[in-house]
Amino acid sequence: MNPPLPITPEEDPVQVVDEWLKEATQKGIQRHPNSMTLATVNTSGQPSARVVLLKDLSVNKGFGVFYTHYGSKKGIDISSNSTVSAVMHWDQLGKQVRLEGEAVRSPAKESNEYFMTRPWHSQLNAWVSEQSKSLANPIDLVRRAKDKARDLKLPDPTDIAFNGLDLNKSCIPRPPFWGGYRLWFAAIELWTEGAGRFHNRIRYERTLSPIDAYTFQASDWKSGYLQP
Structure with missing residues (x-):
């Protein structure tokens, strides 16, 4: 059973996500510890969810990266509604992360480097x-x-x-219709399993302001506890 989350929330929840992901990877608890369920919404308001792999996590800037076909269902949804959410759950660790934010295409250079x-x-x-x-x-x-x-x-x-x-x-060159997305985090919720179903939840939120096609400026994180 996990100990309770700290009484004073960490200043940067992305650092916690990074630590949990590394723990899941090192312990080999599942084949793809970097898997996350990504939810998008189309123009009719219909949500869709699927599992993708978190291939990179920028702790300093606060975004994660996944790759896909830009003409896929998720790509089409994101082109009309860039607000998405994702969940990473490690059952054997008793830990879960909920991510909410804006998805924008990665710079071509980054997609090229990963494709290689x-x-x-x-x-x-x-x-x-x-x-x-x-x-x-x-x-x-x-x-x-x-x-x-x-x-x-x-x-x-x-x-x-x-x-x-x-x-x-x-x-083999990268197809122009395939590449990465940066998921810039506007909200992160950390969850750990507690005894007697007294689970522990902390939600962090910040405001994102676009700088260019790939980058956002973010405010400081604000946090608070949630009831299980």
Whole structure:
């Protein structure tokens, strides 16, 4: 059972998120300790949620980064309503983080740098899959992957002999329709499991003011306890 959250809340909740994420990673409690459920809302007010991976966390600036196809369901939602929320839950640690804020596209340079670290199969898939679009037959996607692999002078992606091959990733450029989003945190709620269902909750809030297409200026965090 986790001890109660500190009587005096930490000044920076992002630092706590970073510490909890590192703890979950080091203890190996789940395959993807950096997974988070991301919720978006479309123009009709219909919410959608899906799991994405938090690939970077800027403790100093207060944002997290995830990657996706910009034409996906989540990408389309964000283009019309950039206010999103996310949840990270580590059941075996008895800890949870709720995140709320604004999602904006990452600078192209950052998306390019991350794309170069991906396995070539993942890079190829980013070119081929029109994420969230309907698919008449899965074989069609395989066929497109094989065709694109030939265009890029890559091995046949269905050939198991090449599955573990470490190719020169720089030969595969990042698709312009694929990249990162920065989730700038406007609110963070920290939750720890307590004895007798007396769980511990602290909510932090701050105001975000846009500086440019990628960056926000943030006020100081204000915090308070919530009843479980």
